[in-house]
Amino acid sequence: MCARGVALGRGRWFTLGSIELIVSPAIARQQAHKILGEYASGRDPRISKRAQRQHTLRDYVERVYKPWLIEHRRSGAKITAQMQAVFAPTLGDLKIDMLSAWHVEKWRSARLKAVIPGIRARRV
Numbered sequence: 001m002c003a004r005g006v007a008l009g010r011g012r013w014f015t016l017g018s019i020e021l022i023v024s025p026a027i028a029r030q031q032a033h034k035i036l037g038e039y040a041s042g043r044d045p046r047i048s049k050r051a052q053r054q055h056t057l058r059d060y061v062e063r064v065y066k067p068w069l070i071e072h073r074r075s076g077a078k079i080t081a082q083m084q085a086v087f088a089p090t091l092g093d094l095k096i097d098m099l100s101a102w103h104v105e106k107w108r109s110a111r112l113k114a115v116i117p118g119i120r121a122r123r124v
Contacts, residue, residue: 058092
């Protein structure tokens with residue numbers, strides 16, 4: 001459950017967190033004053049919160065995609081291990097929103113140069 005947050009303006013809310021973290025109304029008020037002070041000084045606290053939630057490709061495969069794939073496919077563990085082995089060395093540290101077609105094409109062309117010509121169709 002999430003506690004109701006702070007109104008930052010018309011239609012803009014910032015949640016304070018789960019009820020387990022906010023044990024009393026006094027703590028909630030302190031956090032609300034801190035967040036409103038940041039917002040009044042020109043810094044939007046929602047932007048920093050979004051930045052903390054962004055996954056890298058490696059994190060996304062490990063934390064989000066792997067549990068789903070294992071649940072829905074028999075070979076889920078094998079597929080995710082293969083994905084980690086293939087993508088992680090070059091694309092693993094990129095944030096998901098920064099990943100573009102240029103990155104994928106750069107990875108693909110490097111793979112094509114590294115793989116033996118007869119095996120290309122299976123490996124790329």
